[in-house]
Amino acid sequence: MSDVGLPKGVSDRSGENPDEVARNLADAVAGFLMDRLKEAPRASLVVSGGSTPLPFFKALSTRELDWSRVDVLLADERWVDADNDASNTRLVKDNLLQNRAASARFLSLKQSGATPADGLDRVKAELADLALPLDVLILGMGNDGHTASLFPDAPELAYAMDPECQDIVAATTPASQPQKRITLTWPPLRDARFTALHLKGEDKLATLERAISEPEKILEMPVRAFLKPGLQVFWSP
Numbered sequence: 001m002s003d004v005g006l007p008k009g010v011s012d013r014s015g016e017n018p019d020e021v022a023r024n025l026a027d028a029v030a031g032f033l034m035d036r037l038k039e040a041p042r043a044s045l046v047v048s049g050g051s052t053p054l055p056f057f058k059a060l061s062t063r064e065l066d067w068s069r070v071d072v073l074l075a076d077e078r079w080v081d082a083d084n085d086a087s088n089t090r091l092v093k094d095n096l097l098q099n100r101a102a103s104a105r106f107l108s109l110k111q112s113g114a115t116p117a118d119g120l121d122r123v124k125a126e127l128a129d130l131a132l133p134l135d136v137l138i139l140g141m142g143n144d145g146h147t148a149s150l151f152p153d154a155p156e157l158a159y160a161m162d163p164e165c166q167d168i169v170a171a172t173t174p175a176s177q178p179q180k181r182i183t184l185t186w187p188p189l190r191d192a193r194f195t196a197l198h199l200k201g202e203d204k205l206a207t208l209e210r211a212i213s214e215p216e217k218i219l220e221m222p223v224r225a226f227l228k229p230g231l232q233v234f235w236s237p
């Protein structure tokens with residue numbers, strides 16, 4: 001990872017062992033949440049779906065914390081029912097909201113409605129009492145440079161990435177994806193107090209290098225927007 005040349009202010013928390021990197025991320029997240037809970041009645045934890053977070057979820061679920069005061073939500077979701085294999089909600093419920101973390105409150109980005117656009121108002125209502133700025137945000141990344149469900153080929157991307165966007169969530173319909181998506185928009189993601197990018201695999205490292213090489217073309221690789229001071233990158237092979 002040291003060869004990648006991360007932008008100034010981005011820290012490298014990478015390691016050779018994926019489970020150890022996931023445990024280190026769990027420790028960092030649990031520590032941050034614990035500190036927040038000393039100052040605030042509740043803390044928020046925003047996680048991503050996909051395959052990468054599994055060992056992180058399992059590790060974090062065992063950390064000692066007043067989980068009953070933690071609001072857990074996803075950065076993005078596929079518009080599928082919670083029993084669908086592609087559901088990020090299912091992944092979180094089965095792997096993170098277990099053990100000590102079972103008492104956390106889960107706020108679901110998947111509500112009723114045939115499409116995410118149909119269900120948008122219900123999702124906003126679900127998130128209505130979520131305190132902003134968000135406390136902890138864990139992002140993943142696809143090899144097309146998407147993060148959350150901010151896909152380069154989503155017609156709604158410019159709207160969802162608008163720094164002045166007034167909505168906390170947006171429906172996205174990337175042509176490359178089999179399911180319609182719902183995602184947090186750039187302003188709440190941008191303002192999170194602690195942000196980590198969790199990556200696994202040499203392909204992800206090559207994608208990250210590509211993202212770093214042309215930082216200004218954000219709509220071509222939305223992950224570029226997050227490569228800013230304060231970000232912590234947890235990469236492993």
Ligand SMILES: O=C1O[C@H](COP(=O)(O)O)[C@@H](O)[C@H](O)[C@H]1O
Nearest residue numbers: 048049050051052140141142148
């Ligand atoms: O579709 C998605 O993909 C990314 C990356 O997933 P991974 O399987 O390569 O870990 C993920 O961050 C995002 O939340 C998810 O919806």
